[in-house]
Amino acid sequence: MSSNGAVRRAWVMLAMMAVLLLAVPFWGMAQEAAPAPPAEAAAPPAAAPAPKVDTGDTAWVLTSTALVLLMTAPGLALFYGGMVRKKNALGTIMHSFIILCVVSVIWVLWGYSLAFGPDKGGWIGGLEWFGLNGVGGDPNADYAATIPHQAFMIFQMMFAVITPALITGAFAERMKFSALLLFVVLWSTLVYSPLAHWVWAATTVGMDKAGNPIQQLGWVRAMGALDFAGGTVVHISSGAAALAAALVIGRRRGFGTDSFMPHNLTLTVLGASLLWFGWFGFNAGSALAAGGGLATSAFVVTNTATATAALTWMFVEWAYRGKPTVLGAASGAVAGLVAITPASGFVGPISSIWIGIGAGVLCFYACIIKGKLGYDDALDVVGVHGVGGTWGALATGLFASKAINSAGADGLFFGNPGQLLIQIKAVLVTWIFVFVASYIILKVVDALVGLRITDEEEKMGLDLAQHHESAYN
Amino acid sequence: MSSNGAVRRAWVMLAMMAVLLLAVPFWGMAQEAAPAPPAEAAAPPAAAPAPKVDTGDTAWVLTSTALVLLMTAPGLALFYGGMVRKKNALGTIMHSFIILCVVSVIWVLWGYSLAFGPDKGGWIGGLEWFGLNGVGGDPNADYAATIPHQAFMIFQMMFAVITPALITGAFAERMKFSALLLFVVLWSTLVYSPLAHWVWAATTVGMDKAGNPIQQLGWVRAMGALDFAGGTVVHISSGAAALAAALVIGRRRGFGTDSFMPHNLTLTVLGASLLWFGWFGFNAGSALAAGGGLATSAFVVTNTATATAALTWMFVEWAYRGKPTVLGAASGAVAGLVAITPASGFVGPISSIWIGIGAGVLCFYACIIKGKLGYDDALDVVGVHGVGGTWGALATGLFASKAINSAGADGLFFGNPGQLLIQIKAVLVTWIFVFVASYIILKVVDALVGLRITDEEEKMGLDLAQHHESAYN
Amino acid sequence: MSSNGAVRRAWVMLAMMAVLLLAVPFWGMAQEAAPAPPAEAAAPPAAAPAPKVDTGDTAWVLTSTALVLLMTAPGLALFYGGMVRKKNALGTIMHSFIILCVVSVIWVLWGYSLAFGPDKGGWIGGLEWFGLNGVGGDPNADYAATIPHQAFMIFQMMFAVITPALITGAFAERMKFSALLLFVVLWSTLVYSPLAHWVWAATTVGMDKAGNPIQQLGWVRAMGALDFAGGTVVHISSGAAALAAALVIGRRRGFGTDSFMPHNLTLTVLGASLLWFGWFGFNAGSALAAGGGLATSAFVVTNTATATAALTWMFVEWAYRGKPTVLGAASGAVAGLVAITPASGFVGPISSIWIGIGAGVLCFYACIIKGKLGYDDALDVVGVHGVGGTWGALATGLFASKAINSAGADGLFFGNPGQLLIQIKAVLVTWIFVFVASYIILKVVDALVGLRITDEEEKMGLDLAQHHESAYN
Amino acid sequence: MKKIEAIIKPFKLDEVKEALTELGVQGMTVTEVKGFGRQKGHKEVYRGAEYVVEFVPKVKVEVVVADGLAQRAVDTIMRMAKTGTIGDGKIFVTPVSEVVRIRTGETGDGAL
Amino acid sequence: MKKIEAIIKPFKLDEVKEALTELGVQGMTVTEVKGFGRQKGHKEVYRGAEYVVEFVPKVKVEVVVADGLAQRAVDTIMRMAKTGTIGDGKIFVTPVSEVVRIRTGETGDGAL
Amino acid sequence: MKKIEAIIKPFKLDEVKEALTELGVQGMTVTEVKGFGRQKGHKEVYRGAEYVVEFVPKVKVEVVVADGLAQRAVDTIMRMAKTGTIGDGKIFVTPVSEVVRIRTGETGDGAL
Numbered sequence A, B, C: 001m002s003s004n005g006a007v008r009r010a011w012v013m014l015a016m017m018a019v020l021l022l023a024v025p026f027w028g029m030a031q032e033a034a035p036a037p038p039a040e041a042a043a044p045p046a047a048a049p050a051p052k053v054d055t056g057d058t059a060w061v062l063t064s065t066a067l068v069l070l071m072t073a074p075g076l077a078l079f080y081g082g083m084v085r086k087k088n089a090l091g092t093i094m095h096s097f098i099i100l101c102v103v104s105v106i107w108v109l110w111g112y113s114l115a116f117g118p119d120k121g122g123w124i125g126g127l128e129w130f131g132l133n134g135v136g137g138d139p140n141a142d143y144a145a146t147i148p149h150q151a152f153m154i155f156q157m158m159f160a161v162i163t164p165a166l167i168t169g170a171f172a173e174r175m176k177f178s179a180l181l182l183f184v185v186l187w188s189t190l191v192y193s194p195l196a197h198w199v200w201a202a203t204t205v206g207m208d209k210a211g212n213p214i215q216q217l218g219w220v221r222a223m224g225a226l227d228f229a230g231g232t233v234v235h236i237s238s239g240a241a242a243l244a245a246a247l248v249i250g251r252r253r254g255f256g257t258d259s260f261m262p263h264n265l266t267l268t269v270l271g272a273s274l275l276w277f278g279w280f281g282f283n284a285g286s287a288l289a290a291g292g293g294l295a296t297s298a299f300v301v302t303n304t305a306t307a308t309a310a311l312t313w314m315f316v317e318w319a320y321r322g323k324p325t326v327l328g329a330a331s332g333a334v335a336g337l338v339a340i341t342p343a344s345g346f347v348g349p350i351s352s353i354w355i356g357i358g359a360g361v362l363c364f365y366a367c368i369i370k371g372k373l374g375y376d377d378a379l380d381v382v383g384v385h386g387v388g389g390t391w392g393a394l395a396t397g398l399f400a401s402k403a404i405n406s407a408g409a410d411g412l413f414f415g416n417p418g419q420l421l422i423q424i425k426a427v428l429v430t431w432i433f434v435f436v437a438s439y440i441i442l443k444v445v446d447a448l449v450g451l452r453i454t455d456e457e458e459k460m461g462l463d464l465a466q467h468h469e470s471a472y473n
Numbered sequence D, E, F: 001m002k003k004i005e006a007i008i009k010p011f012k013l014d015e016v017k018e019a020l021t022e023l024g025v026q027g028m029t030v031t032e033v034k035g036f037g038r039q040k041g042h043k044e045v046y047r048g049a050e051y052v053v054e055f056v057p058k059v060k061v062e063v064v065v066a067d068g069l070a071q072r073a074v075d076t077i078m079r080m081a082k083t084g085t086i087g088d089g090k091i092f093v094t095p096v097s098e099v100v101r102i103r104t105g106e107t108g109d110g111a112l
């Protein structure tokens, strides 16, 4: 089924991955023997009161981490897997599943260090935390003062996992598996980690006279952009990469003539429901603490925006097409979850209703318009995550209120138009950087191993062609 | 497919919903700007020591809330969705999913305020908390002194969500979607919120000389009825509404001649298992705190009763029909979960075994007897939730023990026959109120938009007729 | 379909089970009335400071318990259910589901007491805690000082549940249902409880002069064997029992000629993903506390080993067969989860990468070799749990480090070769004891009710033959 | 012998089967098929895009009968499967040159 | 040419296929069908209610062969599909007037 | 009348259907089948073990036409279903002795 050339290329891939995987563990196991791990390096200077782990906060963040893992597999895996044709069901599910595996390893080795490690000029983290060197059981107060540093690290891992998994919807039903692996390694390292650094990183570099830490921040964060749980880093970035992917890989065979109807919408609704469930970890977990009311507030607005967006999409489609669809309601829910993400720690429940309505309307029309533009973003990553994430980031600039989170800022509707401008800047930066970088990476991967399966394989389906399996027998 | 009249009615619905949805958000966003939210209004008078949020309790209640959401979608959605015929799979799943959305919005706007807001004579809450006005991050000690008030609110939301979702089993495979939406809005507002108020509401209205709060209680609660996690409010009420629904909407086409075999029992078992998992949030979460042993005790008896009921149903069916069925075991588990619900905070593990045995036997025979009575409660909501909930409420009057929960009461078997009488009263009140009110609401909805799809649509199935979709392609 | 003899035997079974179920509840409900439950009996002597329940720790352990329940049903149920042929789907799912029910009851009645109750010479616990007598809301410091004793009990229950459920993969597609029930009752009582006692039990029997408790330990634990979350007790033991089962019950009809292709791999991936999700409860929950960093550390290494093992299996299969399979990745993930289990509280992230690589390679080849040995371990319980668990137990002796857990020990790579020897001893003890005991139990069950369905039933499938149901209609 | 192949609406299957049994037909074979004809299919919507699915689910009933029974079998099917609306389906009759019962090796009418 | 249609028990398919291949048959087409006949169906239970499902899963094998091969093909199928118990199925033989191989346009025996 | 049975590659169905419709064919019936022939099947891997699945998914199109239309229908199918690679499938033509439209009771060519 696969030509010799393909086999050879697969072997190159295999070897490459193996090296990536094996090169490093030799390194770094040493530290696991040291009785006092060098965590101090990362800890805030001694003058500050040593941060203490809180059991409730840790319980909540670990629970949240597990919930966000669930979002990728089985959540997203089934949400996407149900929407493709039967012959591509397993291959599509595999995308999410294997990305979970690949990024889990990358993140422990170098991804976390690049993203959150000691800041280098606001652009990138250093490799000081390679292999979790110095990332241990004590809190890192720069990020979360009441949970183990490793808890923060693994919570963030799940965000790094789901972002490339979201992109896979754009090139569903035609991506070569080896190309996917290579793409993920590169994209995670060269796009996700830097972007996360810009938006979220903080490194204490000294102490001012009052004894408060002086922090160096990622440059977008330093601008004052608000992104509570990843509207730019996760959603706009997956949407922008998806646009690049849809353009570079091209349309599916039979686009415009064949029926691409979803093969199993019960799986899709199951996936969407698990996404909703897991998203409580995503958003309310981003408070990084259970107490203080912020996690609860984020939980409430997440649920409210999601429900509103699902209803909105449904009603708009009902008016537009004459029937309310189940996939529409599920898609609307996901759109609402996306849109509330950056705002979830900054807005109140009534604002979240508005954000949900906006998400439902905008993402619905984005999916309709796609049909007219002619690119084949198979599962609407651009329409849902790109557009929804952009709306959410902007809406944060509209609806944010210090009454909800005093560490945040007020938005336009609460008297501070400047915040909206900052949000617009952050949105533009993300779209441009991610689109360009993803485009280049995809072209490189295409040149190295070929992005796309052959015509014959596409007819056969990913499952048989790429995996020698079929989903149903 | 749909006549012009139907289209027109759909538009009326659509407009109505839109107004409901949009009328209010304009209102009330103001409060989100106030630096100090008016939460004090709801807080207990200043003399009492300010209740403090506990991180562990909050982590547990937020986790529980997410678990209870999971019960409705995908839990109940799949449990029911697997039991209908293939052509109705999506439509049935949609019922649960969309009710989650509708009630989520209603609850934030007015549902919570009506149910738990400042008491008006024991009958209903006021609209003071409309749009969560005054429901913020500080605890409301009337309900839960160690978690944010919003955490209590959203935990309760999930109960308000699942109750109407349970009812949908009664009119499965023939309900018009627009009618469902209207029914849910009315039922949630006019039945659920008042009933929840009667059974659970408490409002501190002053302080006695010793400095203890004087509370006004919902009238059923004032009677002394015990309902830890919703045996009356959730299960009897959904069972009674289901009976009304089965009678008003009538039997399915082909009842008695066609085969109504479940189209996918793996989905049903998946749903039942998720219900079991989520129910730990439902029952153990109802302790509203992780510490103190009550959550743990509720967790243990929930699991024990469920397991026992599943085994009991299985063995009874084995004896009755010659084979133990998988659907029987799953149904028995749900029956056990239902029955232990009101008792879960008041009984010990051995009592929970008895409650489970009772649930297994009674609910099995209730389902058998239904076949003889001739009404078409398609997925046995009356048999499982109505009968199981009634048994649970009565069993609470038998097995409750102050040794388990000193804030509860002793039941008949622990020397207090009076409790059983109170429980009987609460059961009767619930059955009568809910049955009558639901009957009226259903008749009204029928008059307004028509409850039932046409014969032609019923042959075609909900999926194509109501949603222009099919579950499997 | 079933001969009279079979019917009669079924009735014997039924009666037996009923007696088991009913004999005891009469007993023991008394204690639920005692105002002060005799929990003191189990509490550590008064001199020690009374242990206090921590809300965060309790929240985490209850959450973990729910997660581990999810592993059995729907996790394992679907993982296995998807791998069998369509006609056996429900019957296979039922195995896990009903074992959850049976062991839940057994554990409350006598299982927990035998496993963790007051030690009798290091071999078994006494029946003092029968029916949870004395197991209440106060902590038992021998096991977990900051959570209710019942919380520890029910967390352990979920381990007792999943272990026999894992075994069912070995005799999938041909086991008689009544025989399964009988086997589980015997195996849980006679194999699981003793083994758990040997490896984990501790009973405070006095106080030394310094005021520290003197504990009597299970004999394997006393040897110094490390098993954080059940590598021997759960995985080696299910693997050894599976080997016995595959040998005693014999091969499936058509072994070697018919196709046994999985009927629904989306279910299998869903199940594997839920196993991964739930396993965070299994491993990180085994810290029995959220604070202190141990839960977090276990969480991190669990995720890392799993991801690595999935990738490793996939790459090895890719090299061996020319394609990376989805089932391979999912199987690898489970192998990684298994292997990291005993080590999860003792090793660091880099070590966990090595453990994952070992698991992926060893378990893959174990499954290949099985094909050559000719026994029919249908779903590779030996290859994945037996081999993976053995590797994990040995790897604990290689990679354990006191830098990670000061209460543990150093392994070979951290300068302590002795630990590896102890681990080898523990592994051998488990394999031998479980294999022999399981073999005998299976022979006894075979003699009593017959292990295997008839040829005709096997052709028809478990679903119709044993349950009069079909999964899909 | 004749093979009668009837393409009918799925929910009519039970009635057709019963009527044929009463007529003395001892066996039949049923296949799920998709039909294309005058009866227009249905519309499906996928993320706001509309598709027309032209194929309608039908059931094919195949029954081989002795020549003498053929006409009555056709009439029976026609009567039971008829709803009077478009899409009721078609009946095709074809000659069968030989029939064998696998179990016994009987051939001809006796094998039916 | 003749079309041989055999309704057989599903688990006999592999044996039938192999035997036909040995006989020199180069292709065949297989359909999953439901059979109704002397073999009674099975009982299913749904929440305590009992249903009898009269249709039994069968497999239909269709093979078109040159006239000279027909009898041997029928015999082969009969031999391989036989278990001797009720429900073994039936074989129907019908005339085929023309065969075309789509790929090449060949017709007649050469197209088989 | 003639029954034309074509076993084709599934993704060719839409083109075949459209071409037949243009030819004036008003109805057809489609079945999912599995084919066995020169086209080799595919390999599947299950936990490291390799299986060869010899059956290839195909679609069977059945269309009954008046005698006069038969040849053109066969030609049309052949043209549209052809990819030129192995596995394109076969067309079988068999005589039909009677056709009935269930809805109206019409028979013969008028029933098509």
Ligand SMILES: Nc1ncnc2c1ncn2[C@@H]1O[C@H](COP(=O)(O)OP(=O)(O)O)[C@@H](O)[C@H]1O
Pocket: D007, D034, D035, D036, D037, D038, D039, D040, D056, D058, D085, D086, D087, D088, D089, D090, F026, F027, F028, F029, F030, F062, F063, F064, F065, F101, F102, F103, F112
């Ligand atoms: N010429 C034909 N050849 C094969 N099948 C046909 C033919 N015409 C109709 N059918 C089958 O009969 C079904 C009903 O035909 P249709 O034209 O929709 O309704 P009616 O028979 O009432 O005119 C179709 O769905 C198709 O399966």
Ligand SMILES: Nc1ncnc2c1ncn2[C@@H]1O[C@H](COP(=O)(O)OP(=O)(O)O)[C@@H](O)[C@H]1O
Pocket: D026, D027, D028, D029, D030, D062, D063, D064, D065, D101, D102, D103, D112, E007, E034, E035, E036, E037, E038, E039, E040, E056, E058, E085, E086, E087, E088, E089, E090
């Ligand atoms: N007259 C018939 N026409 C079409 N199919 C038939 C006919 N009689 C039997 N069959 C098919 O043959 C199968 C076996 O027939 P059955 O009567 O159960 O057993 P046996 O052939 O051993 O007597 C049936 O399930 C049905 O699919």
Ligand SMILES: Nc1ncnc2c1ncn2[C@@H]1O[C@H](COP(=O)(O)OP(=O)(O)O)[C@@H](O)[C@H]1O
Pocket: E026, E027, E028, E029, E030, E062, E063, E064, E065, E101, E102, E103, E112, F007, F034, F035, F036, F037, F038, F039, F040, F056, F058, F085, F086, F087, F088, F089, F090
């Ligand atoms: N003798 C036959 N009888 C019935 N069906 C056949 C026969 N020969 C081929 N077929 C069907 O035609 C399909 C294509 O045949 P194949 O030999 O693979 O390719 P080609 O027709 O291009 O030589 C097969 O999959 C099978 O479904």
